[in-house]
Amino acid sequence: MAQPDDPASGPSARSSQRGRRYRRRLRSRIILSFVLLGLGLTALFAFMTQEARNRVENALVEDVMNRNIDEAARQFAINPQAPIAPVTQIRAFIYTPDRFESVRTNRPEWYDLPDGIHGISGTDENGEPMAYKLAVRKTPEAWFFLAHDMTQAVKGEEQFRRAVYGAVILFTLLSLLIGWWSASRVMSPVSELAKRLGRSGGSTSPQPLAPHFPDDEVGELAKALDDYAVRLTEVVQRDREFNADVSHELRTPLAVIRGAVELLLSRPELDAKTRDRLLRIQRAEQQCTDLISALLLLSRNExxxxxxxxxxxxxxxxxxxxxxxxxxxxxxxxxxxxxxxxxxxxxxxxxxxxxxxxxxxxxxxxxxxxxxxxxxxxxxxxxxxxxxxxxxxxxxxxxxxxxxxxxxxxxxxxxxxxxxxxxxxxxxxxxxxxxxxxxxxxxxxxxxxxxxx
Incomplete structure (x- = not known):
């Protein structure tokens, strides 16, 4: 139940493993920050670009269609028999009251549409996908429909979207490389400090770390570690000297006690009660000697x-x-x-x-x-x-x-x-x-x- 740690996985080993994991996590955090920053900025830029493109394109198309349907209505009011002037990518359809029901028969998706501009998608007679915008103007004298072919525009939008996605992926990978390079540069002095600190742990006197690093944040950390190592070494040295002095000074009176007890035990006239007490003193002296020896080993860590x-x-x-x-x-x-x-x-x-x-x-x-x-x-x-x-x-x-x-x-x-x-x-x-x-x-x-x- 209560069980000390295996020395191989003791406090120092665990702290070293935690230190290595922490350095890896810190490097990963830097890389992840760059990746997320690159991904977020490029994705936001791509979204805003595509949104702006769609808004501008829709505004231009709707403006053209509104002007054309207005012109078609004006020409029809002047001369209902005159043909509508053709416009590129726009087809005009005019239905007089006697042909209103033909709209329901021939183009049922147009019949219930209110005035305005509507986006319609479907397939053409060949089964190919198509998309167009339909401007609708319904008056008692005539129904006007202007269809603007958007198939090529939709294809262009899809190509643009793929290009934007590719740019997002490309800039994310670029952010990953930059983050990897930056993390290596940032963590390099920290890793070097950790390596030097680990190598200095095997010596009895601390090796100065600050001279190996520039006067920056890592250099300040190295100075603080040097100061801490000096103070810690002094404390450990005083502790070892104290333990050695105490052990040495205690051995002398214990040796006197041992000699006196042995001398007293050698007397034949001792009664049983006195002999038992002397034997108890002898065992206590031996117990103190063993304890001092064990504590001295612990203090020296040998x-x-x-x-x-x-x-x-x-x-x-x-x-x-x-x-x-x-x-x-x-x-x-x-x-x-x-x-x-x-x-x-x-x-x-x-x-x-x-x-x-x-x-x-x-x-x-x-x-x-x-x-x-x-x-x-x-x-x-x-x-x-x-x-x-x-x-x-x-x-x-x-x-x-x-x-x-x-x-x-x-x-x-x-x-x-x-x-x-x-x-x-x-x-x-x-x-x-x-x-x-x-x-x-x-x-x-x-x-x-x-x-x-």
């Missing part, structure tokens, strides 16, 4: 090596806890053989990691048993305690968090946080889940040993 027998560590941990159980009805046992699980790590690191899991199991289990089960390259700590709540499962490895069963027990809630950090350092994995029936199962999986060449 892996120590060794060949630690997990079964031996588990037995030592149980021996330390048996002396503190008192009348508590709790059995502590190890399932597995010595040498079954051997870890390439200092004994102090394994003791701290496994000791926190065992310590929590013993602390919160009031009766029953706590079992350390060895298997493969992993170890299970199984208890019969009160179990695990949903809140505990979600926050168990947070620094400073104390579980719902902690009540008034001592502890600052940093034990499992240290376990998580050790797992991240050594590539181990820790998981805590509820047991099948009751209690909790904590599993510590060690990194497999590298195969021999």
């Amino acid at each position: 892996r120590g090596h060794g060949a630690t027998d997990v079964a031996k560590v588990a037995e030592q941990l149980f021996d330390a806890h048996r002396g503190q159980l008192g009348s508590k009805p709790l059995q502590l046992r190890v399932e597995g053989e010595p040498g079954q699980v051997v870890v390439d790590a200092p004994e102090a690191a394994v003791t701290v990691a496994l000791g926190n899991l065992v310590g929590n199991a013993v602390k919160y289990t009031r009766e029953g048993e706590v079992v350390v089960r060895l298997r493969g390259n992993a170890v299970d700590v199984v208890d019969s305690g009160p179990g695990l709540s949903a809140e505990d499962a979600a926050r168990l490895f947070e620094r400073g968090y104390r579980g719902t069963h902690a009540e008034h027990s001592q502890g600052g809630g940093i034990g499992l946080s240290i376990v998580r950090r050790l797992c991240a350092l050594y590539g181990w994995n820790v998981r805590v889940v509820p047991g099948d029936v009751q209690g909790v199962v904590a599993t510590l999986t060690f990194a497999p040993e590298p195969a021999a060449p």
Whole structure:
């Protein structure tokens, strides 16, 4: 349930992947902006051009047809028998009252049309598509129809529309190329800054970035990163020096305590109660020594090596806890053989990691048993305690968090946080889940040993 991240996909790796994705998204946004801008402007220009063309063409055609139908009506009023002068692409039809019904028969689509200019489309006698504008003027003396052939105009409009669509596609592709080029130019210094920043992360002292960039926005960012790196390096250096000093200074009094306890334990006249107390002091001194060694490894972020027998560590941990159980009805046992699980790590690191899991199991289990089960390259700590709540499962490895069963027990809630950090350092994995029936199962999986060449 609560499970630290795999170091291969840890915070630094995830942040690096997020950074790469963000750079790709930023480049894509620039390209997309250019494409949308080019597409929007050219599409708008094409639409306005076509709309203006259609309006001008319709206005010109309607003006010509209105003037012609007026002229036809004027000529008919002067001399009904005189023929109408022909106009290019315009055919005039005049029907006197005795021929009104012939319009219904011969051209039914014209019969009910009101006065004005109408657009009509259809097919000619050969089945070819045709379009024309029809000017209608109906008077009691005669009905006037002027048909203006628009077939060629419609074909021209279609060709113009295809040309406009082609221009939109062409300018969109051009916008894509310009956007690609611009994004590469814009993101190039940012990518270079990210590469240099990534390469400088492997050194103990920060490498200045600002001298490699011009005095622009990226240069300002590089200066800010240089300043941040210097301040961060100082903080890390002070932290490491403090940890090293504390570890060194604490080892001296612990060594004195160890020597004094060993000297006292060597006296044969000691009574059993005093000897038990001295042994408890000796175990506490060893626990402090192991914890200091583990914290020093974490502060230096370096892996120590060794060949630690997990079964031996588990037995030592149980021996330390048996002396503190008192009348508590709790059995502590190890399932597995010595040498079954051997870890390439200092004994102090394994003791701290496994000791926190065992310590929590013993602390919160009031009766029953706590079992350390060895298997493969992993170890299970199984208890019969009160179990695990949903809140505990979600926050168990947070620094400073104390579980719902902690009540008034001592502890600052940093034990499992240290376990998580050790797992991240050594590539181990820790998981805590509820047991099948009751209690909790904590599993510590060690990194497999590298195969021999």
